Amino acid sequence: xxxDSQMRAAINQKLIEMGERERLKxxxxxxxxxxxxxxxxxxxxxxxxxEKGLEHVTVEDLVTEVTPKGRALVPDSVKKELLQRIRxxxx
Amino acid sequence: xxxxxxPLSGPDxxxxxxxxxxxxxELVDDACLGLSFEVHRAVKQGYFxxxxxxxxxxxxxxxxxxxxxxxxxxxxxxxxxxxxxxxNCKRLIAASRFAPHLEKCLGMGRNSSRIANRRLATNNxxxxxxxxxEDNDDLNDxxxxxGNQTSPRRSKSLKHKNGTYFxxxxxxxxxxxxxxxxxxxxxVRSVLTTGCVMxxxxxxxxxxxxxxxxxxxxARVFLLGRPPPLPDVDAVMESDTFDIPDGQxxxxxxxxEDSPDVSPTDSASSKATCCAQNEAKTLxxxxxxxxxxxxxxxxxxxxxxxxxxxxxxxxxxxxFRNTAExxxxxxxxxxxxxxxxxxxxxx
Numbered sequence: 033x034x035x036d037s038q039m040r041a042a043i044n045q046k047l048i049e050m051g052e053r054e055r056l057k058x059x060x061x062x063x064x065x066x067x068x069x070x071x072x073x074x075x076x077x078x079x080x081x082x083e084k085g086l087e088h089v090t091v092e093d094l095v096t097e098v099t100p101k102g103r104a105l106v107p108d109s110v111k112k113e114l115l116q117r118i119r120x121x122x123x
Numbered sequence: 124x125x126x127x128x129x130p131l132s133g134p135d136x137x138x139x140x141x142x143x144x145x146x147x148x149e150l151v152d153d154a155c156l157g158l159s160f161e162v163h164r165a166v167k168q169g170y171f172x173x174x175x176x177x178x179x180x181x182x183x184x185x186x187x188x189x190x191x192x193x194x195x196x197x198x199x200x201x202x203x204x205x206x207x208x209x210x211n212c213k214r215l216i217a218a219s220r221f222a223p224h225l226e227k228c229l230g231m232g233r234n235s236s237r238i239a240n241r242r243l244a245t246n247n248x249x250x251x252x253x254x255x256x257e258d259n260d261d262l263n264d265x266x267x268x269x270g271n272q273t274s275p276r277r278s279k280s281l282k283h284k285n286g287t288y289f290x291x292x293x294x295x296x297x298x299x300x301x302x303x304x305x306x307x308x309x310x311v312r313s314v315l316t317t318g319c320v321m322x323x324x325x326x327x328x329x330x331x332x333x334x335x336x337x338x339x340x341x342a343r344v345f346l347l348g349r350p351p352p353l354p355d356v357d358a359v360m361e362s363d364t365f366d367i368p369d370g371q372x373x374x375x376x377x378x379x380e381d382s383p384d385v386s387p388t389d390s391a392s393s394k395a396t397c398c399a400q401n402e403a404k405t406l407x408x409x410x411x412x413x414x415x416x417x418x419x420x421x422x423x424x425x426x427x428x429x430x431x432x433x434x435x436x437x438x439x440x441x442x443f444r445n446t447a448e449x450x451x452x453x454x455x456x457x458x459x460x461x462x463x464x465x466x467x468x469x470x
Contacts, residue, residue, distance in 0.1 A: 102155035
């Protein structure tokens with residue numbers, strides 16, 4: 033497994049060095065805004081904030097609320113496209 | 124650009140896929156984190172809920188789409204026919220003229236001070252004319268009639284009957300000079316005292332440049348009905364008590380134009396009128412203050428007359444002597460006419 037982790041580390045490093053990671057990130061953001069994922073999640077945030085109270089919201093609260101929902105809400109098309117791009121890069 | 128080739132064996136494939144998925148998950152988590160930071164900042168800075176307004180405000184600011192009205196629902200020309208009351212002069216002014224009117228009324232606009240200063244200057248020079256020695260302007264006194272007391276300026280100037288000036292600051296009309304027919308006795312006295320006696324002469328000085336001393340002497344004889352006394356000091360005293368002949372005889376003598384004696388005078392005065400008119404053109408374009416200076420300068424050059432105030436005869440004589448000395452011996456030759464002009468200038 034250490035080989036695996038080594039491999040992962042190497043790949044990640046490569047991704048960053050070549051700027052691919054940044055490009056993938058920007059692509060991800062654009063796609064999620066385009067498909068309305070961001071607005072959906074924002075609305076969910078609003079509910080959380082109102083629930084928790086405006087003054088007492090913390091970053092951790094938001095993060096724990098947002099992340100699982102966010103992962104679930106990503107449309108399949110976006111997911112597929114990104115996976116393809118990563119595979120293409122690694123191959 | 125590609126990674127080094129990995130052997131695509133079965134387990135490796137799955138590992139690869141797993142790897143790809145992991146990378147993907149990382150990207151999604153980054154996006155989520157980014158969003159939550161953004162929202163949290165918006166909440167803490169207070170702009171998170173800005174796009175939400177209550178229904179009432181939404182209705183109030185709804186876009187209006189009616190004819191004759193803009194999108195805010197306002198009529199755009201409703202102030203056209205309204206009138207506003209000026210707080211200064213209490214008049215009703217149309218709305219579109221209100222701002223310029225206020226400018227002039229309150230004296231705060233760009234041009235309003237200019238107009239006000241001009242008005243002040245003319246008023247000042249009116250009151251200044253009492254003390255002013257020189258001729259302030261070569262004026263037409265056509266509009267200067269005895270009975271006309273309508274404008275305040277006229278009544279002001281008519282009050283100064285002690286041998287000082289009748290003053291018109293605005294109407295530089297050089298077309299004709301003094302019109303004796305329209306004057307009353309008091310005014311005639313003053314004119315003969317202060318201005319050029321020649322009829323139709325616009326000159327305000329006793330020694331206007333258009334006429335010679337001989338002409339003036341003749342004019343005085345003609346108008347006043349007696350030859351001027353001999354030039355000595357006693358005669359000066361007499362002249363003080365001179366009184367103007369009654370109006371009738373004076374008026375009858377004023378058929379000046381027909382008299383053959385007067386033709387040189389006429390030509391002289393018509394010439395004078397021409398020159399005077401040219402002067403008038405230049406002068407009209409300047410401010411009243413400039414006009415004063417201009418005329419004073421002009422007259423200074425031509426007239427070295429003694430001061431115009433009404434002095435005693437002794438003083439006058441002394442002054443005359445002084446001016447004569449200043450002018451030099453050459454002028455003393457013409458002493459005859461000069462002296463009597465000075466002496467008998469004040470009746």
